[in-house]
Amino acid sequence: MLFESVPLGVYCIVLTAALGLCMGSFLNCLAWRMTHGESIMRGRSHCTDCGHPLAARDLVPVFSWLLSHGRCRYCGKRVSARYPLTEIICACGYVSILITYGLSAETIELVAFFSVLLVLSLTDLDDYVIPNATIVAAIAIRLTYLVYGGLTGAFDLLPTLGRTLLNGVIVVVPVIVLALVMDRVLGRDSLGGGDVKLLFVAGLYFGWQQCLFLLIVACVIGILFAFVGPGGKSDDQSEDEEGNKSRHIPFGPAIAIACWIVMLVGSQTVEWYLGLFGI
Ligand SMILES: [Zn+2]
Numbered sequence: 001m002l003f004e005s006v007p008l009g010v011y012c013i014v015l016t017a018a019l020g021l022c023m024g025s026f027l028n029c030l031a032w033r034m035t036h037g038e039s040i041m042r043g044r045s046h047c048t049d050c051g052h053p054l055a056a057r058d059l060v061p062v063f064s065w066l067l068s069h070g071r072c073r074y075c076g077k078r079v080s081a082r083y084p085l086t087e088i089i090c091a092c093g094y095v096s097i098l099i100t101y102g103l104s105a106e107t108i109e110l111v112a113f114f115s116v117l118l119v120l121s122l123t124d125l126d127d128y129v130i131p132n133a134t135i136v137a138a139i140a141i142r143l144t145y146l147v148y149g150g151l152t153g154a155f156d157l158l159p160t161l162g163r164t165l166l167n168g169v170i171v172v173v174p175v176i177v178l179a180l181v182m183d184r185v186l187g188r189d190s191l192g193g194g195d196v197k198l199l200f201v202a203g204l205y206f207g208w209q210q211c212l213f214l215l216i217v218a219c220v221i222g223i224l225f226a227f228v229g230p231g232g233k234s235d236d237q238s239e240d241e242e243g244n245k246s247r248h249i250p251f252g253p254a255i256a257i258a259c260w261i262v263m264l265v266g267s268q269t270v271e272w273y274l275g276l277f278g279i
Contacts, residue, residue, distance in 0.1 A: 002102040016098045017091045021061035024090030027115055028083055031122035034131055050075035061087040090118055093260060100264050105154075109145040110263050113138055113205060117256035120198065124252030130194025138201045164204050171203030171211045172196060195251045202259055210266040213273075218258035222251050 003009035032048065033040045045054045052074035058064050065084040072079055093114045101107040120134040146164060150157025175196060182190035203211050226249050 002099065012098060012103065013095055016094045020091030020094035021087045023094070023115060024087030024118070025059065025061045025083070027090060027118050028086045028122065031119045031126070034119070034133070035123050035127045035129070047072045047074055047077070047079075049077040086118065086122065090115070093118070096260075096264055105145060105148060109141060112141045114260065114263070116141065117259055120194075121253040121256045124194070124250040128192070128250055130192070130198055130252045132197075135194075135197045135201060139204065142201075142204050167207045167211075168200045168203035170208040172200040175199050175215075191251065195255060198252060198255050202255065202262075205259070206262050206266055209270045210262050213266060213269050214255075214258045214262045217261050218251070218255045221254040221257050222249060225249050225254055 003012060029045055030040055032038075045059060046052060047054065049072060052072070058068070058073060062084045065079060065081075068079070070079055070081060071077065094111050097110045097114060098107055101110065116134050116138045120130045123134070124130050142164070146160055147157065149155050150160065175191070179191040179196065199211070199215075202214055206214060
């Protein structure tokens with residue numbers, strides 16, 4: 001059993017969901033400030049339209065949005081449904097990781113990584129950029145976990161560090177080669193630098209076997225996004241020589257969702273697949 005008792009399990013899940021909702025609100029704000037060049041340390045939360053500082057009652061995750069019918073209480077402008085949605089996604093992410101890994105150091109590591117993935121997804125959706133700060137944060141979280149595991153004797157630190165780095169390289173080198181070939185074939189950039197860095201990070205976390213699965217999932221999600229998903233603001237549409245409209249699709253969120261799926265079912269999926277060949 002994942003938790004010692006059912007009441008403890010329910011308590012941990014409710015607490016984690018509440019933390020996820022609050023963190024979702026904070027991470028939304030963080031991503032907005034990163035893309036709008038505002039300091040992430042200073043300044044009170046404010047309406048993005050009228051700039052009015054938000055009171056405590058405006059900052060309750062999901063409920064504030066619902067109670068104000070999705071509008072700013074000061075200027076009446078619509079507040080995007082993205083805010084409560086992000087908060088709910090963050091809560092779902094945190095709880096799903098807790099249920100998968102229980103009360104463990106791995107849960108803390110992956111919850112922190114999930115938070116970084118959420119921020120870079122939002123900045124990529126808004127500005128087609130995956131800030132280097134998010135990549136550095138993700139690497140720092142992984143390093144902290146490995147050093148902690150090494151110091152507590154969970155594994156040998158140096159060999160694990162070496163293997164982790166090697167995994168990142170094994171994942172990223174073929175991706176770079178493939179991206180260069182695709183750039184030539186398509187005659188335009190196929191994969192952004194931020195996407196490549198994020199895949200390197202995914203290699204550090206999940207190893208190259210799970211990253212093969214991750215890449216397939218990310219591509220499927222990316223294709224879905226191309227038809228129905230986020231991105232594709234009207235001013236980002238461009239026409240090719242035949243006059244066909246093509247949309248720039250942010251790939252970061254697709255990789256981020258794939259990372260989330262791999263966190264939850266990656267190792268089982270790889271085991272199942274290798275089992276098909278009796279490996
Ligand atoms: Zn306002």
